[in-house]
Amino acid sequence: MNILFWHVHGSWATAFVQGKHRYLVPVNDARDEWGRGRARTFPWPETVEEVDVASLRPDDVDVIVLQRPAELDRIAHLGRKPKIFLEHNTPKGNVPDTRHPMADRDDLTIVHVTHFNDLFWDAGGTRTHVIEHGVVPPAVRWTGELERLAVVTNEPVRRNRVTGTDLYHRFTPVAPLDVYGMGVAGLRLDRVFTHDDPPQAAMHEQIAHRRAYLHLCRWTSLGLSLIEAMQIGMPVLALATTEAVAAVPADAGVLATRVDTLVEAAQWLIDDPDAARRMGAAARQSALARYGLDRFLADWDRLLEEHTCA
Structure with missing residues (x-):
């Protein structure tokens, strides 16, 4: 499937793009927080394509993985595509009563990277799901001398x-x-x-x-x-x-x-x-x-298929 997501968290994204899908990553001339494009410090597969979000049409995208509330404004032209909001962080402010910015929505699912985060964020009536991290195994081994x-x-x-x-x-x-x-x-x-x-x-x-x-x-x-x-x-x-x-x-x-x-x-x-x-x-x-990569990708595949089939 065609998955649109911003390059926000480099290590998480590196694991995510190891899957079997086509990944559409926004890019701009400044390569700033709204358009970093492909990673430059780690080799991403050829299935990751840099795109201009404004030029995308609804038929170009099957599902959107959001990571910041402000991204919603940048995908309005794509209509009611299936959406997942990936929450990387612990809540801030009045913990444990912090309301999640995507609380009480019926048009998306919040995915947390830990069960602790799911426990502490108040998502109201929004459906939540936990997919724990996966990591591309480092090439080195400990020596500790x-x-x-x-x-x-x-x-x-x-x-x-x-x-x-x-x-x-x-x-x-x-x-x-x-x-x-x-x-x-x-x-x-x-x-x-x-x-x-x-x-x-x-x-x-x-x-x-x-x-x-x-x-x-x-x-x-x-x-x-x-x-x-x-x-x-x-x-x-x-x-x-x-x-x-x-x-x-x-x-x-x-x-x-x-x-x-x-x-x-x-x-x-x-x-x-x-x-x-x-x-x-x-x-x-x-x-x-x-935190193996196979388990991580399989968990995401199940959730993505559920959303696109729905």
């Missing part, structure tokens, strides 16, 4: 407490932190080393040498970088918040809301690489089974 901790996050200075940036200094006495992602260059902390927006493959290769993966997000949807680290075979140290408690089994890492527990676990893994190896192997096995 460097006594350092890896963090992958975006805009840790601006987001601060959301991303747990204020907790970094608790871990630096144990080991240096290597922080990867967009907008990390502004971090100015002792023993915190930044790697601003590296290509995904290069980032995977680098974090695979670090002893463990540190996930300190207080309030965020389940990051694909956490799943990728687990599939690489990295042991996880994470705050026991949002969906992390379901994504990281007990033998794959240490989860806690007491930060000192995570600091102690970090010291343990730095001192005991064999324990880190065992936990990383369990993390990899779990993440491949739960």
Whole structure:
């Protein structure tokens, strides 16, 4: 089928376009948030076509996957095509009473990427569905010979407490932190080393040498970088918040809301690489089974077929 969706979340989109369909991705001259087009840092298949949304006709599209409320205005000329609203994020504001912007609609389904998000958003009468993440497996495997901790996050200075940036200094006495992602260059902390927006493959290769993966997000949807680290075979140290408690089994890492527990676990893994190896192997096995690409694409196919048949 012909699926129209905007290139909003690069890692999620990379997994989504691995399916059997024709993917129509808006592009504009600026290649801004309304027209990024095809990915430039990861090879997408030839079934992904760049399009001008305004020039599309209703017969060109079978189903539309929306990710931002403002996209509705840009598809008005396509009529009553089947629509799915993909919600990537945890709610903001008056949690747990935050109303979803697509609440109380009968012309679309909201798809959440975690059961936690589905639980916390108030969608009113709108139908909701959960399709958990799928990940294109990273090409590298964990070696963990460097006594350092890896963090992958975006805009840790601006987001601060959301991303747990204020907790970094608790871990630096144990080991240096290597922080990867967009907008990390502004971090100015002792023993915190930044790697601003590296290509995904290069980032995977680098974090695979670090002893463990540190996930300190207080309030965020389940990051694909956490799943990728687990599939690489990295042991996880994470705050026991949002969906992390379901994504990281007990033998794959240490989860806690007491930060000192995570600091102690970090010291343990730095001192005991064999324990880190065992936990990383369990993390990899779990993440491949739960967040495999085949399961992800099959779940989406079932939902897409249901909508287009209806």
